[in-house]
Amino acid sequence: MKTLLKIFEWATLRIERGAKERNHPVYKPYTNGIIAKEPTSLVEEMTEIRRSGSNRDLDGAFEMSDIFYFCRRGLESIVDDEVTKRFSAEELESWNLLTRSNYNFQHISTRLTVLWGLGVFIRYGFLLPLRVTLAFTGVSCLVVLTTLVGYLPSGRVKNFLSETAHLMCYRICVRALTAIITYHHSENKPKNGGICVANHTSPIDVIILASDGCYAMVGQTHGGLMGFIQRAMVRACPHIWFERSEVKDRHLVAKRLSDHVQDKSKLPILIFPEGTCINNTSVMMFKKGSFEIGCTVYPVAIKYDPRFGEAFWNSSKYGMVNYLLRMMSSWAIVCSVWYLPPMSREEGEDAVQFANRVKAAIARQGGLVDMLWDGGLKRGKVKDTFKEEQQKLYSKILVGTQEDRSRS
Amino acid sequence: MGLPLVESALQWNSGILNANRDPKNDDVEFQITRLYSRFHSLDKGENGALSREDFQRIPELAINPLGDRIINAFFPEGEDQVNFRGFMRTLAHFRPVEDNEKSKGHDASEPLNSRNNKLLFAFRLYDLDRDDKISRDELLQVLRMMVGVNISDEQLGSIADRTIQEADTNGDMSISFSEFIKVLEKVDVEQKMSIRFLH
Numbered sequence: 001m002k003t004l005l006k007i008f009e010w011a012t013l014r015i016e017r018g019a020k021e022r023n024h025p026v027y028k029p030y031t032n033g034i035i036a037k038e039p040t041s042l043v044e045e046m047t048e049i050r051r052s053g054s055n056r057d058l059d060g061a062f063e064m065s066d067i068f069y070f071c072r073r074g075l076e077s078i079v080d081d082e083v084t085k086r087f088s089a090e091e092l093e094s095w096n097l098l099t100r101s102n103y104n105f106q107h108i109s110t111r112l113t114v115l116w117g118l119g120v121f122i123r124y125g126f127l128l129p130l131r132v133t134l135a136f137t138g139v140s141c142l143v144v145l146t147t148l149v150g151y152l153p154s155g156r157v158k159n160f161l162s163e164t165a166h167l168m169c170y171r172i173c174v175r176a177l178t179a180i181i182t183y184h185h186s187e188n189k190p191k192n193g194g195i196c197v198a199n200h201t202s203p204i205d206v207i208i209l210a211s212d213g214c215y216a217m218v219g220q221t222h223g224g225l226m227g228f229i230q231r232a233m234v235r236a237c238p239h240i241w242f243e244r245s246e247v248k249d250r251h252l253v254a255k256r257l258s259d260h261v262q263d264k265s266k267l268p269i270l271i272f273p274e275g276t277c278i279n280n281t282s283v284m285m286f287k288k289g290s291f292e293i294g295c296t297v298y299p300v301a302i303k304y305d306p307r308f309g310e311a312f313w314n315s316s317k318y319g320m321v322n323y324l325l326r327m328m329s330s331w332a333i334v335c336s337v338w339y340l341p342p343m344s345r346e347e348g349e350d351a352v353q354f355a356n357r358v359k360a361a362i363a364r365q366g367g368l369v370d371m372l373w374d375g376g377l378k379r380g381k382v383k384d385t386f387k388e389e390q391q392k393l394y395s396k397i398l399v400g401t402q403e404d405r406s407r408s
Numbered sequence: 409m410g411l412p413l414v415e416s417a418l419q420w421n422s423g424i425l426n427a428n429r430d431p432k433n434d435d436v437e438f439q440i441t442r443l444y445s446r447f448h449s450l451d452k453g454e455n456g457a458l459s460r461e462d463f464q465r466i467p468e469l470a471i472n473p474l475g476d477r478i479i480n481a482f483f484p485e486g487e488d489q490v491n492f493r494g495f496m497r498t499l500a501h502f503r504p505v506e507d508n509e510k511s512k513g514h515d516a517s518e519p520l521n522s523r524n525n526k527l528l529f530a531f532r533l534y535d536l537d538r539d540d541k542i543s544r545d546e547l548l549q550v551l552r553m554m555v556g557v558n559i560s561d562e563q564l565g566s567i568a569d570r571t572i573q574e575a576d577t578n579g580d581m582s583i584s585f586s587e588f589i590k591v592l593e594k595v596d597v598e599q600k601m602s603i604r605f606l607h
Contacts, residue, residue, distance in 0.1 A: 062551065062567045064575070064583075065592055067474060067533055068600040070554065074478040075502050076603055077468035079446060084466060088449065377467050386471040391556030394473070398567065399559055 045069045062398055082371065086282050087378045088317075089310045123329050131176045131328040138172035143232045145169065150235025159265075162236035163214045170211035179333040181208055188339035189213050190268040190298035193261055195290055198300040199362055200272035201280040202313040203320075204327065205302055208335060215270040216260065220244055238266055254293060261295045268298065273355065274375045279312040280304050282369035283362055286355040296342045299358050301366035305334040316378070338365045439605050443499065447492050457489035458482070473554045477533050485538075501529045504602040524589075526601040531588050542583040544568055 145165035152158045174181070189212075190196040196215060198205060209215065217239045221227060230241055240256055260266050273286035280303065291297065304311045309330025313323050327333065340361055345354045363370035374382075450462050463479045464470050472478065482490045482498045490498075503521040518525060534542045534550050547568045555564065575583045575591045583591075 062571050064534075064571065064588065065595045065600075066554070067530060067550065068595075068597070070472055070474040071478060071530060071533065072502070072601055072603070074469055074472045074475060075499070077466055077472070078463065078478075079443065079499065079603060081466050081468045083468065084449070373467060381464075382467040382470045387473060387475075388556055390471060391473050391554065392558050395555040395558035398555065399563070 066394075082369075083373050083377055086279050086284065086371070088279060088314055089312050090279055090281050090306050123331070127178070128325075128329050131178065134172060134176035135324075135328070138169050138176055139229070141172060142166070142169035143229055146232045146236040150232070159237065165236065166214055166233075167211065170207055173207050174211045177204065177207075177327055177333050178331075179204070179208060179335065181212075181334075182336045183212055184336065184338045185341075186212075186339060188298065188341050190215070190300075190339075190342075191296075192266060192268060193264045194268045194296040194298050194342065195257075195261065195293065196268050196270045196298045196300055197273050197286070197290065197358060197362075198270070198302055199280075199283045199366065199368065200274045200277055201302065201304060202277055202311045202323075204311055204333065205272070206270070208302065208337065209270060209300065212337070214267050216240060216267040218242075218257070218269055218271055240269065250289065254289065257290070258293045258295075261293060276375040276378055277313045277315060278375055279314075280306070280368070282371045283359055283366070284371050284373055284375040286359045288351040288355050291345070291355045291358070292351040294345060296344050297354075297358055298342050299340040299362050301338040301340065301362045301368075303336050303338075303366040303368070305336075308332045308334050311335070340365055435605070440496070442605075443496065444492060447495055455489075457491045458495065459489055473556070474533065474550070477550070477553070481529065481532065499603075501526055502601060502603045504604055505598045521602075523597050526597050527589055527592060528585070530601065531585055534583075540585055541580075542588070544572060544581065547571065547583075 142165075145168075146162065149158060149162045149165055152161065196209070198209065206217065210217075214237070216237070217233075219230075219239075219241060221230060221241045221243055230239070233239055234241065238260070240260060242253065242256075257269060260269060271290045273290055274284050275287055278284050309327065309332055311327070311333050318326070343354075343358055343361070345351070349357075360370050362368070447458065450465070451458055452462060452465070453459070460479055460483070463482070464475070469475045469478070482494065484490075484494065497520065500520040505521055505523065531542070532538070534546055536546055536549070548564060551564050551568060559567075572581060572583060575587050577587055577590070578584070
C-alpha cells in the first residue's frame with residue numbers, strides 16, 4: 001500500500017516538472033475552493049458598505065450601493081459554489097495512475113507512461129477477472145443459501161443460519177471489490193430494535209456495512225435480477241421492501257418501519273437519510289422521515305480514501321454496470337467505518353433538529369463538511385423559500401429601523 | 409484548450425500577455441485554467457457555451473434575489489448562449505484592482521476591472537433598457553426583486569422617489585451614469601466588487 005502511495009506522489013511530481021519545462025498550465029485541484037469568500041452576513045456587509053459610503057448607519061433608507069452585496073455574492077457563486085461540486089467525484093492532489101482522475105493527461109515522460117501501462121495491465125488483466133468471478137460467486141451464493149435457509153421453520157436456528165449465510169456472502173462480495181475496511185468503535189454496533197443511519201456515497205455502502213453485522217434493508221421492489229435477489233433474501237430474514245406505489249404514502253412507510261422496530265427480535269434497519277449519493281466530501285440534509293419514529297438511532301460514518309479508487313457513483317453520468325466495472329478496475333476501495341454511540345430524540349426536540357444533531361455528529365467523525373442543502377438538488381430545483389428568506393432579511397434592513405425612527 | 413484560452417488571457421489581463429516567466433503570469437494562467445474547468449463543469453450540454461438554465465442550476469445563484477439580473481449580464485444583446493470568452497469578459501470586471509497596474513503602453517481603453525467599469529456593471533444591473541438612465545420604474549423593479557413581497561407598493565414607491573430626489577442633479581427624474589458615480593463616490597467599490605483567488 002505504502003509503496004503504491006509513494007509511486008503516486010512521484011508520478012505527480014513528474015507531471016508538474018514536465019509541465020513547467022514546456023510552459024503548459026498545470027491544473028491544480030484545490031479542495032478548499034478557489035476564491036476567498038468572506039463569511040460576512042447580509043446585515044454586516046450592508047452596514048460596512050453604507051458606513052464607507054455616506055457616514056450613515058443602517059437607518060432604513062435605500063442606498064444604490066446595496067446591490068453590490070448581492071452582485072458579488074452572485075458572481076462568487078458562479079465561480080465556485082458549495083453545492084454543485086458535491087455531485088461529482090472529488091479531485092485528488094496527486095495522480096493515482098488512473099486516466100479517469102488525471103486532468104493533465106499529456107505525454108510527459110516515457111517512464112511515467114510505462115508505469116501507467118503496467119498499472120493498466122495489472123488492473124485489467126489480473127485484478128478485474130479475479131474480482132468479477134468473485135462477485136458472481138458471492139451473489140449466487142447469497143441467492144442459493146438464503147433460499148435454502150428460507151425453507152427452515154422460524155426459530156433460533158433459522159436466524160443463526162441466515163445471519164451466517166448473509167455475512168459470508170457479503171464478505172465474498174467485499175473481497176470481490178478488494179475493499180479494505182477499517183472498523184472503529186465496534187462496541188457501538190447497532191442492536192435489534194434500532195435504526196442505523198449512515199452517509200451515502202454509493203451502493204457499495206450497503207455491502208460494506210452488511211459484511212460486519214446483519215441489517216434489515218429498506219428499499220423498493222425491483223423486477224428482474226434485483227427483484228429475484230430481494231425475494232430470496234426476504235425468505236431468510238425479514239427485510240422491508242416497498243412497492244413503488246407504497247413509497248409515496250409516508251404514513252404507510254412510517255408505520256411499517258415502526259412495526260419492524262418494535263419487534264425486538266428483528267434486525268436493525270439500515271437507512272440512508274440523504275436520499276441520494278453524495279461525493280463523500282460533505283454530508284447533506286437528512287430527510288426527517290426516519291427520525292420521526294422515535295427509537296434509538298445508531299449513527300455510522302463512512303469515509304472513503306479516494307487515492308486508491310473513487311467510490312462515488314455519479315448516477316447522472318454512469319450507469320450501474322459501468323460504475324461496477326470502474327470500481328473493479330481501480331486499485332482498491334479503502335474506507336473507514338466509525339460506529340458512533342447511539343442517540344435518541346431528546347425532550348423538546350423535533351425531528352428536524354434531531355436529524356441535524358445526528359448529521360453533525362456523523363460529519364464531525366468522518367471529517368466531512370456539514371451542509372444544510374438538500375441532496376435532491378442534484379436533480380431538482382431549489383425551493384423558493386430560501387430566496388424569500390433573503391428578501392425578508394433585506395426588507396427588514398430597509399424598513400425595520402424606519403419604524404424606530406417614527407416611534408421616536 | 410489552445411487558442412480560446414490565450415485570447416481569454418488577453419481579455420483577463422487587459423493588455424499584452426508578458427511572454428517572460430513572470431510569476432504573476434503563472435497566477436493568471438492558473439486562474440484561467442480553473443475558470444475554464446468551472447465553465448466546463450457548468451456546461452451540461454457540452455456544446456462549448458452556457459445557457460441561462462446552466463446558470464440557474466447553481467443553487468446559491470438561484471436563491472440570490474438579483475440572480476436573474478446577474479445572469480443577464482453575461483449574455484450579450486438578444487443572445488441565448490455565452491461562450492468561454494464572453495464568460496471571462498464578464499468575470500474580468502471583478503478582478504481586484506492592483507495598485508501598480510497601469511495601462512500597458514498603447515492601450516488607450518481602460519481595463520475591464522477599473523473602478524469606472526465596475527460601477528458601469530452595477531449601473532447596467534439597474535438600467536435594463538440600456539438607455540443610460542435609471543428611470544423610476546427600473547429602480548422600482550430592482551427594489552421589488554430585492555424585497556420580495558415584504559414591502560407595500562406605496563412604501564417602495566416613496567423609497568424610490570426619495571432615492572431619485574437625492575441623486576438627481578439635473579432634474580430629469582432619472583439617474584444618469586455620472587449622477588450614479590457621484591452618489592457612490594465614497595463607497596469602496598474596488599473592494600466590494602472584487603473576487604480574490606486563493607493560491
